[in-house]
Amino acid sequence: MTPATMPARHVRPGRSSPLAGFLKATELDTRMLGMVGALLLIWIAFHLLSGGLFLTPRNLWNLSVQSAPVAIMATGMVLVIVTRNIDLSIGSMLGFLGMVMGVTQAELLPRLIGFDHPATWVLTLAIGLALGLLLGALQGFVIAYLGIPSFIVTLGGLLVWRGAAWWVTSGRTVAPLDGTFRLMGGGPEGAIGAAWSWVVGLIACAAVVLSLMNSRAQRKKFHFPLRPMVAEIFLGGVGCALILAAVAIANAYPWPAGSVRRYAEANHIALPADGLFIAHGIAIPVLIAIGVGVAMTFLATRTRFGRYVYAIGGNPEAAELAGVNTRWVIMKVFMLMGLLAAVAGAISIARLNAATNAEGTLAELLVIAAAVIGGTSPLGGIGTVAGAMLGAVLMQSLQSGMVLLGVDTPLQSIVVGAVLVVAVWLDTVYRRRV
Amino acid sequence: MDATRIPLVAMRDVSLAFGGVHAVDRASIDLYDGEVMALVGHNGAGKSTLVKILSGAYQRDDGAIAIRGEAATIANPRDAKKYGIETIYQTLALADNVDTAANLFLGRELRTRWGTLDDVAMEAQARRVMGRLNPHFERFKDPVRALSGGQRQSVAIARAILFNAQILIMDEPTAALGPQETAQVGELIRKLKADGLGIFLISHDIHDVFDLADRICVMKNGRVVGTASTADVTKDDVLGMIILGKCPPAAVPGPGAMAVA
Numbered sequence: 187m188t189p190a191t192m193p194a195r196h197v198r199p200g201r202s203s204p205l206a207g208f209l210k211a212t213e214l215d216t217r218m219l220g221m222v223g224a225l226l227l228i229w230i231a232f233h234l235l236s237g238g239l240f241l242t243p244r245n246l247w248n249l250s251v252q253s254a255p256v257a258i259m260a261t262g263m264v265l266v267i268v269t270r271n272i273d274l275s276i277g278s279m280l281g282f283l284g285m286v287m288g289v290t291q292a293e294l295l296p297r298l299i300g301f302d303h304p305a306t307w308v309l310t311l312a313i314g315l316a317l318g319l320l321l322g323a324l325q326g327f328v329i330a331y332l333g334i335p336s337f338i339v340t341l342g343g344l345l346v347w348r349g350a351a352w353w354v355t356s357g358r359t360v361a362p363l364d365g366t367f368r369l370m371g372g373g374p375e376g377a378i379g380a381a382w383s384w385v386v387g388l389i390a391c392a393a394v395v396l397s398l399m400n401s402r403a404q405r406k407k408f409h410f411p412l413r414p415m416v417a418e419i420f421l422g423g424v425g426c427a428l429i430l431a432a433v434a435i436a437n438a439y440p441w442p443a444g445s446v447r448r449y450a451e452a453n454h455i456a457l458p459a460d461g462l463f464i465a466h467g468i469a470i471p472v473l474i475a476i477g478v479g480v481a482m483t484f485l486a487t488r489t490r491f492g493r494y495v496y497a498i499g500g501n502p503e504a505a506e507l508a509g510v511n512t513r514w515v516i517m518k519v520f521m522l523m524g525l526l527a528a529v530a531g532a533i534s535i536a537r538l539n540a541a542t543n544a545e546g547t548l549a550e551l552l553v554i555a556a557a558v559i560g561g562t563s564p565l566g567g568i569g570t571v572a573g574a575m576l577g578a579v580l581m582q583s584l585q586s587g588m589v590l591l592g593v594d595t596p597l598q599s600i601v602v603g604a605v606l607v608v609a610v611w612l613d614t615v616y617r618r619r620v
Numbered sequence: 621m622d623a624t625r626i627p628l629v630a631m632r633d634v635s636l637a638f639g640g641v642h643a644v645d646r647a648s649i650d651l652y653d654g655e656v657m658a659l660v661g662h663n664g665a666g667k668s669t670l671v672k673i674l675s676g677a678y679q680r681d682d683g684a685i686a687i688r689g690e691a692a693t694i695a696n697p698r699d700a701k702k703y704g705i706e707t708i709y710q711t712l713a714l715a716d717n718v719d720t721a722a723n724l725f726l727g728r729e730l731r732t733r734w735g736t737l738d739d740v741a742m743e744a745q746a747r748r749v750m751g752r753l754n755p756h757f758e759r760f761k762d763p764v765r766a767l768s769g770g771q772r773q774s775v776a777i778a779r780a781i782l783f784n785a786q787i788l789i790m791d792e793p794t795a796a797l798g799p800q801e802t803a804q805v806g807e808l809i810r811k812l813k814a815d816g817l818g819i820f821l822i823s824h825d826i827h828d829v830f831d832l833a834d835r836i837c838v839m840k841n842g843r844v845v846g847t848a849s850t851a852d853v854t855k856d857d858v859l860g861m862i863i864l865g866k867c868p869p870a871a872v873p874g875p876g877a878m879a880v881a
Contacts, residue, residue, distance in 0.1 A: 497718055
């Protein structure tokens with residue numbers, strides 16, 4: 187069916203700059219690179235302004251732990267926003283789920299199975315996750331099957347779950363929490379230590395290299411254009427270097443003297459005169475966040491569910507006509523959001539070692555901001571999980587840095603709000619140019 | 621037409637109303653394999669609605685559909701696809717934010733043995749089918765919104781022919797195309813006709829209709845005015861049917877035909 191009259195179109199290779207050539211060879215997303223660049227700029231700026239306090243292992247480690255809950259929820263919010271919906275209720279849901287998990291481990295389970303039972307944390311987490319899934323399913327059902335706009339349903343949810351959080355204990359804070367459960371919040375015991383951190387780092391490096399090799403093999407199989415070998419080696423090398431550098435930073439943050447002393451006494455180790463260096467390693471909440479990020483990226487890019495989420499965001503009518511069960515997909519998106527709120531809630535109360543009914547207040551706004559700064563279009567159809575997690579780190583870096591500089595809390599809010607608007611404006615300009 | 625041949629599609633007395641508006645009113649139409657049946661009429665005549673009933677996008681209120689002589693239940697687009705009915709919608713129904721292969725396989729993705737999306741296999745098939753329609757098309761990784769109108773139309777057409785359609789519905793397939801691309805679509809239709817497909821063609825271009833179609837069915841205000849072979853009627857006859865509802869002697873009149881005094 188080749189029309190004889192159509193001339194062969196020759197694409198004249200234009201003279202592109204070295205940067206453009208580099209980007210084309212490695213196939214890196216310029217927007218993501220821009221965001222990483224902005225993050226580095228912010229880090230360096232704060233480091234200089236604070237007199238060398240920002241880029242220290244201690245601060246970066248704390249930053250990673252503080253970013254974890256928002257980053258976890260942002261991965262789910264990306265999918266919600268991509269389908270042209272919004273979830274304003276997750277902060278309140280986090281508070282309610284946190285209260286339920288707190289009461290479960292501090293009051294309910296001790297009555298049933300006794301204090302300090304090894305299974306307490308598992309049961310608590312399971313109950314929290316199941317409840318999160320249920321609440322998400324309820325909101326998702328009302329949105330998808332009853333056709334009420336998600337803005338309204340989740341606005342109602344914001345009020346309902348916050349009230350419910352108070353109602354669990356009539357406002358009373360629940361503390362302390364189970365010892366094992368607390369590990370999910372970070373702190374010296376809530377980290378995996380130097381050796382295991384290297385193991386995790388090496389596994390991650392292996393995963394990067396294997397994934398590059400696999401994608402190259404797949405392309406060869408179907409005779410698709412390949413990335414230049416140099417680019418592949420560069421990507422693999424830089425990826426591994428970054429991973430190992432991150433692990434090294436986590437391992438450079440030592441336990442506080444008090445914890446070291448207690449550990450030495452408990453394990454009958456003689457303490458040398460200048461103290462023992464026990465590295466924190468990667469924090470458990472950070473590991474959870476990374477795990478969630480990997481799982482959500484897989485879900486979004488390699489499963490049918492993820493494909494349908496993006497298709498619905500691009501053209502809901504087209505998805506319907508293609509036979510996609512759009513209502514069930516949207517309900518599942520909100521169920522996922524509820525599940526992630528439960529995970530973030532567990533980490534939040536574990537860090538605090540207490541469950542309060544104010545936990546998570548206004549968290550949804552931070553999560554939405556993180557997703558949008560990370561490249562999710564507020565109009566739907568566009569967004570990546572990795573970008574949202576980077577957005578969460580960026581926002582937390584801003585707040586962290588300002589605290590370090592002693593900026594007043596009201597001024598912090600002003601700055602964060604302004605940065606959000608500027609970031610989205612830059613994104614709009616970028617999209618128009620490209 | 622051989623009277624003993626079983627029609628590929630037979631829609632009898634199909635009706636659909638949206639509130640008080642009778643979008644389709646006791647419409648009957650049939651389609652044989654290896655033929656192109658054109659569906660023409662003014663805007664709002666019910667042509668798109670009638671074929672959307674066949675493609676599963678709408679559910680009829682009344683009437684019967686038979687595919688190859690057997691009663692067919694088409695409750696949603698998936699059911700229609702099972703009967704081998706593929707549709708190229710007027711609005712193209714493409715998801716703008718994903719790429720060509722994703723659109724071609726939307727709802728029918730190929731999966732690896734671990735259950736993940738087999739993007740590589742889907743792209744390979746996409747290249748093959750797009751190569752038949754548009755050999756110079758290379759932008760497989762770009763989201764469909766970045767393609768030109770003609771390229772988007774090619775994607776919509778490719779999607780319809782990718783899954784071995786037996787009944788093809790084309791709703792204004794050349795509306796957004798230039799003369800060269802329109803000629804390509806015309807060639808494709810002739811080729812598919814030769815392959816034995818039955819094609820419903822909705823078009824406002826009367827020249828295209830007479831060029832490509834074997835039979836023509838005119839609708840007016842939701843009712844069928846008449847059906848005729850394109851060889852037996854002139855363009856003026858057809859215009860008379862569209863505008864006045866006046867059924868010429870060579871056409872079989874339907875419920876919408878003007879009553880003969």
